[in-house]
Amino acid sequence: xxxxxxxxxxxxxxxxPFTSGALGTPVDSLVTTRPFGNLALxxxxxxxxxxxTAERYRKFSINAAGIAPTEDSSWIxxxxxxxSSSGNGAALTAxxxxxxxxxxxxxxxxxxxxxxxxxxxxxxxxSGFIYPASTSASLGNISPVAIGKDxxxxxxxxxxxxxxxxxxxxxxxxxxWKFTGNGTASLSSVTGEPTIDASAANAxxxxxxxxxxNIFALITDSGGPLAPTAGSTWPRVGFDNCNSGNTSVSCQ
Numbered sequence: 001x002x003x004x005x006x007x008x009x010x011x012x013x014x015x016x017p018f019t020s021g022a023l024g025t026p027v028d029s030l031v032t033t034r035p036f037g038n039l040a041l042x043x044x045x046x047x048x049x050x051x052x053t054a055e056r057y058r059k060f061s062i063n064a065a066g067i068a069p070t071e072d073s074s075w076i077x078x079x080x081x082x083x084s085s086s087g088n089g090a091a092l093t094a095x096x097x098x099x100x101x102x103x104x105x106x107x108x109x110x111x112x113x114x115x116x117x118x119x120x121x122x123x124x125x126x127s128g129f130i131y132p133a134s135t136s137a138s139l140g141n142i143s144p145v146a147i148g149k150d151x152x153x154x155x156x157x158x159x160x161x162x163x164x165x166x167x168x169x170x171x172x173x174x175x176x177w178k179f180t181g182n183g184t185a186s187l188s189s190v191t192g193e194p195t196i197d198a199s200a201a202n203a204x205x206x207x208x209x210x211x212x213x214n215i216f217a218l219i220t221d222s223g224g225p226l227a228p229t230a231g232s233t234w235p236r237v238g239f240d241n242c243n244s245g246n247t248s249v250s251c252q
Contacts, residue, residue: 001041001062001230003017003019003065004017004062004065006039006041006045006062006069007039008034008035008039008047009035010034011033012028012032012033013029013031013033013060013068013069014026014027014028014029014068015029015062015063015068015069017065017066027067027068029068029069029070030070031060031070031071032051033058034051035047035048035049035050036048036049036050036055036092036095037092037095037237038095038096039095040095040096040097040098040103040234042098042119042231042232042233042234043062043231044059044061044062044072045059045061046060046098046103046234047059048094048096048105055090055092055107057092057096057103057115058075059071059072059103075121090107090108091107091110092105092107092108093108093141093143093191094142094143094145095144096234097144097145097147097234097237098119098233098234099147099153099226099233099235100229100232100233101116101118101119101168102116102117102118102119102129102168103116103119104116104144104147105117106141106143109140109158109159110138111138112137112139112140112141112157112159113131113132113138113139113142114130114131114139114142114155115128115129116128116153127171128171129168129171129172129173131166131173131175137159139157140157140158140159141157141158141159141191142157142191143155143157143191143192143193143194144193145193146193146194146195146196146206147225147226147236148196148204148222148223148225148226149204149222149223149224149225149226149227150221150223151167151168151226152165152167152176152220152221153167153168153173154206155193155194156187156190156193157190158189158191160178160180161180161186161187161210162178162179162190163178163179163190163206163208163216163218165179179216179218182216185212187210187214188210188214189210189211190208190209190210190211192208192209192210193236193237194206194207194208195207195236196224196236197224198225203223204219204220204221204222204224205218205220206218206220
């Protein structure tokens, strides 16, 4: 965040001061958690926790200098509040990605739904969305999402071997379109995260690959990726070269 480095290891979260190019004394959170994949830093710290059988997404307050992150217990992003018929048995498959409104996450094919947890409240059944509907069949393993400048949400899944483009209106997700291949190649077991081109020449082009070794490039109307805003969004896994919310840093 410009002043601290956050990392997950063993069964905890650690905050390490970083000043004038030097690391300071680390402090560990007192909450037991086993972070999955990348952390997301968007005002608060969002973590996928794969500890035990109660895998879930959790929110931590960053706190002042020298004070370890503490869990925001009022933010509930628990698999038991969602669509899974297998209870807490499903495993996380995606690092959290944060837009202005939602924390996006997904679980393995025993659940197979994309969750949009409200940044403000947390429970997908109360103030977010589940895609597809909780009564619908699993999409299998779902990739982390990529978010467009127009707030379209893109992800891949391996049940239907497809790229899905979602629009979300008042917590209602709608598939604007799906791509399963072209006349030359059909998609094969895709779960890789798509990425969106930000260059002026190719803004909005989305790239992704499949298990057959094909790389696809599709032109979208998104106009590029959602721009990261320090302190409020984390629009893809590791959104910049520094994995940092400090937009004043020039990363190499």
